[in-house]
Amino acid sequence: MRDLDSFALDPANRPAAAAARTVADGSGVPFAPLVIVGAPGSGKSELLGAIADRLQASHPRASVELLDPDALVDRHRRAQLAGRGDESRAALVAADLVLLDDLERLVRYRDCQGLVADLLDARRAAGREVVVTLSRPLPKLSGLDARLLRRLSEGTTVQLSLPGPEARLTILRRHLGDPPGKLSEAVLRAIAAADFSSLRDYTGALARLIAFQEASAVPLSPEDSLLLIGATLRSDGRTVGQMDRPPDPAPSERPTAQPSDLDEFAEFLSDIEAGVSEQVDRWRRRVGEAVLRWAGEGLRTARLEALLEQEVAADPELVLAGYDRDAAEILALSREAAALAPDLVGAAVFHDPDQLPAARALVEQARSRAAPLSWTTKHCFGPVFFTKKKITSTCSTCSSVISAP
Amino acid sequence: MPLVNFTTREITCKLVYYGPGRSGKTTNLLYIHGRVPQDRRGNMVSLATQSDRTLFFDFLPLELGVISGFTTRFQLYTVPGQVYYNATRRLVLQGADGVVFVADSQARRFDDNLESFQNLQENLLEQGIDVRQLPLVLQYNKQDLPGDLILARPDLDDALNFRAVPSLGADALHGAGVFETLKLVSSLVLQRLATRPPGSER
Numbered sequence: 001m002r003d004l005d006s007f008a009l010d011p012a013n014r015p016a017a018a019a020a021r022t023v024a025d026g027s028g029v030p031f032a033p034l035v036i037v038g039a040p041g042s043g044k045s046e047l048l049g050a051i052a053d054r055l056q057a058s059h060p061r062a063s064v065e066l067l068d069p070d071a072l073v074d075r076h077r078r079a080q081l082a083g084r085g086d087e088s089r090a091a092l093v094a095a096d097l098v099l100l101d102d103l104e105r106l107v108r109y110r111d112c113q114g115l116v117a118d119l120l121d122a123r124r125a126a127g128r129e130v131v132v133t134l135s136r137p138l139p140k141l142s143g144l145d146a147r148l149l150r151r152l153s154e155g156t157t158v159q160l161s162l163p164g165p166e167a168r169l170t171i172l173r174r175h176l177g178d179p180p181g182k183l184s185e186a187v188l189r190a191i192a193a194a195d196f197s198s199l200r201d202y203t204g205a206l207a208r209l210i211a212f213q214e215a216s217a218v219p220l221s222p223e224d225s226l227l228l229i230g231a232t233l234r235s236d237g238r239t240v241g242q243m244d245r246p247p248d249p250a251p252s253e254r255p256t257a258q259p260s261d262l263d264e265f266a267e268f269l270s271d272i273e274a275g276v277s278e279q280v281d282r283w284r285r286r287v288g289e290a291v292l293r294w295a296g297e298g299l300r301t302a303r304l305e306a307l308l309e310q311e312v313a314a315d316p317e318l319v320l321a322g323y324d325r326d327a328a329e330i331l332a333l334s335r336e337a338a339a340l341a342p343d344l345v346g347a348a349v350f351h352d353p354d355q356l357p358a359a360r361a362l363v364e365q366a367r368s369r370a371a372p373l374s375w376t377t378k379h380c381f382g383p384v385f386f387t388k389k390k391i392t393s394t395c396s397t398c399s400s401v402i403s404a405p
Numbered sequence: 406m407p408l409v410n411f412t413t414r415e416i417t418c419k420l421v422y423y424g425p426g427r428s429g430k431t432t433n434l435l436y437i438h439g440r441v442p443q444d445r446r447g448n449m450v451s452l453a454t455q456s457d458r459t460l461f462f463d464f465l466p467l468e469l470g471v472i473s474g475f476t477t478r479f480q481l482y483t484v485p486g487q488v489y490y491n492a493t494r495r496l497v498l499q500g501a502d503g504v505v506f507v508a509d510s511q512a513r514r515f516d517d518n519l520e521s522f523q524n525l526q527e528n529l530l531e532q533g534i535d536v537r538q539l540p541l542v543l544q545y546n547k548q549d550l551p552g553d554l555i556l557a558r559p560d561l562d563d564a565l566n567f568r569a570v571p572s573l574g575a576d577a578l579h580g581a582g583v584f585e586t587l588k589l590v591s592s593l594v595l596q597r598l599a600t601r602p603p604g605s606e607r
Contacts, residue, residue: 074432268591
């Protein structure tokens, strides 16, 4: 469980810790709202979590809403889409405690700033507390609705800062837990003395060192520890953490916050139309090339032309492959027919792959016609007759059995 | 592969928005939903948990009309980002024609992005899909947040984009990059229409 006492370790944070305890215990007059201001990484979210934990430990049935602007707006919009906007608002007003984290990010949701101002009004009227955290003081906030700023400024503001080295050491000891022997006191002091910008960086560094120590039999020295967490000793004795954030990127490197005024959907649709058309046109080009090729061979290409006219409900790839196969076969049949029966040359069926069965039948007939029905051969000075059904015969002179040649 | 039905002359593309929880997948779809004329969009179906996180998936059908003789439809899905809904993610991923991986640019979500991206690759592999063959776009969302909270695009590219797929920054909440992402993945999907083998209708 997150502990409010950790925040009281640093003298500068005692007012914030006391106010948080008052809210969690439900004692005293509502701050309406309580505004906690602290730089990123000073532990604001941790403090809100500690308030929620403490309230729910003493009142397990208490309803606590801990939300950041993204979650709040997401919930509100979903409820509106489902036609349950009023229900969602009422639930927030009725909750025992509402905790809003990083409220300055509401600047991204202009349409929902009124919702939060109304929520603050309604809960104040009902005597229910709201706790808000901000990373910048109220006067330095820009982009928030004037009514919302007014409501926030009417509340009680407390500051939260990154705890000093001694308070950090105590927090690290608490995070290390029992038994404390996983890391030496000297290592804890080295981490606490490091110059990170956020409380999360300290606890993260501690977690990394614990993990490393568990896998190693050799106790970590303070110097090795600093090396492992990416911190180095400065000439003034301080350490510098590599987790310190780089400066903001130049504004030009960021995406524009506002979409262009152009109709984005129309642009998208136009791109898709171009994309689909390009692909369909590619098929058409291929079909067109096939028409020219096979027409050049003297074949009818009605099947392919129907594709171009979009009359065929079939995959053009399959149609093309099927036509190529049929065309090649019909040309081969045409050549065979010409060899077997010259009178078949020029027959229409040999120029149309769609008449492939008829062409096959014609060639079959030609093959049959090309084979003679009967023939004779000479044996012992006399003829011997053969037919298709009689492929052996007996010589009338010598009576020997003769096979058809 | 995109469904090209020559009997009914329809093209249907399924696009899946993938990524860790709270990275902005649903926000992408909500923004698109808000920009598409009513007659071109179906109802956005959204199933959320009690804590308002996506439970099953969001589904947004887009009717793009008749293009070159084909009735063209796009179906946009999101997967639930939470780690424990992997079965649902696998299900939604089935038959995807393209994937948008929505990464959260916040530095503190770095590990979540990596884990989710690895999960995407595992789930694709399990379905026999080579991630190198699937149209994929990386969207680095929330680039509008203060610079000390987020990672810059080159850093995110270094961590996630080792396949050098198209990537772009976005602020899905206000729409920056949302349609650009959709256009990018759509164009990659449509390019595959021409390269598919014969008879590969889904």
